[in-house]
Amino acid sequence: MRFSIFLLIFTSCILGVSGKSKLSKSLRIQATNVPVVVWHGMGDSCCNPLSMGAVKKLIEETVPGIYVKNLMLGDNVVADMEHGFFANMNDLVDEACQQIQKDPQLQGGYHAVGFSQGGLFVRALAQRCSNPPVKNLISIGGPHQGIFGLPYCIGDTVICDSIRHLLDWGAYIGLVQNHVVQAQYWHDPLNESAYQKKNIFLSDVNNEVTLNATYKANLLRLKNFLLVLFSDDEMVVPKESTWFGYYKPGTVSEVLPMNQTDLFLQDKIGIKKLYESNRLHFLTVKGRHLQISREVLVNEVINKYLK
Numbered sequence: 001m002r003f004s005i006f007l008l009i010f011t012s013c014i015l016g017v018s019g020k021s022k023l024s025k026s027l028r029i030q031a032t033n034v035p036v037v038v039w040h041g042m043g044d045s046c047c048n049p050l051s052m053g054a055v056k057k058l059i060e061e062t063v064p065g066i067y068v069k070n071l072m073l074g075d076n077v078v079a080d081m082e083h084g085f086f087a088n089m090n091d092l093v094d095e096a097c098q099q100i101q102k103d104p105q106l107q108g109g110y111h112a113v114g115f116s117q118g119g120l121f122v123r124a125l126a127q128r129c130s131n132p133p134v135k136n137l138i139s140i141g142g143p144h145q146g147i148f149g150l151p152y153c154i155g156d157t158v159i160c161d162s163i164r165h166l167l168d169w170g171a172y173i174g175l176v177q178n179h180v181v182q183a184q185y186w187h188d189p190l191n192e193s194a195y196q197k198k199n200i201f202l203s204d205v206n207n208e209v210t211l212n213a214t215y216k217a218n219l220l221r222l223k224n225f226l227l228v229l230f231s232d233d234e235m236v237v238p239k240e241s242t243w244f245g246y247y248k249p250g251t252v253s254e255v256l257p258m259n260q261t262d263l264f265l266q267d268k269i270g271i272k273k274l275y276e277s278n279r280l281h282f283l284t285v286k287g288r289h290l291q292i293s294r295e296v297l298v299n300e301v302i303n304k305y306l307k
Ligand SMILES: *[C@@H]1O[C@H](CO)[C@@H](O)[C@H](O)[C@H]1NC(C)=O
Pocket: 127, 128, 129, 212, 213, 214, 215
């Protein structure tokens, strides 16, 4: 399949990466830095120098001596990117967990950063894979309550169109649900029961059907959980999903803020407790999906949560 155009367009919007960094020239190496694991978004791959490669570099420049691991799922970069579209997320979270458990540098725990759908996946990781533990969890535009609509799929590519068609055709049909990543966080507010019954990933991670106490206990071990929302997000619909808000069940005309959703009110996964203990943080970034500048990334994310 023709991924290259897609990759270029998608990644070029992420960061203005070409400028030379004027960041800290401090050479002081802090051996005590908590390492960082990064999970990329849809259409991206672990090692693209224009996107996650640049993020890794930026973190390394800002926090000298820090260990940053970009997750690569699959045997190579192309497989890694394909897995952003076609995979069973439960398997990928398992695979990520195994990679992390095998990495000697991560054994004392780590901070996890997820971009776009990666923001949801790092939360699943924190909930399901507690050893080693995640300390600070950072979600940059992650669809925590799912999405309903894929109105802006990057570029006019074969792959985007086919995913849109597949989701229109039936996100909850087994064939689609089990293989298309976006279907696994497709949340139809007009048919919550279909979502709860048929979804194989998000409804489980959000404890909507059965309540897995381990998920909640693990999330409550976090020191901090940062949720970044983009003011003009056109990928995550509704954008409030990145802050745990969602359409009021049965409608697409009203979006409930986090604190009016069942997820929060019944504290199904612990976000209410995290909120009440001042460990849940919200950041609005002006711009479209993943349009975050180096300055904001350094000042609001890296300096505050990765040091
Ligand atoms: C709850 O989640 C943990 C961690 O993923 C898992 O080991 C356990 O089997 C789950 N329990 C139930 C009842 O699903």
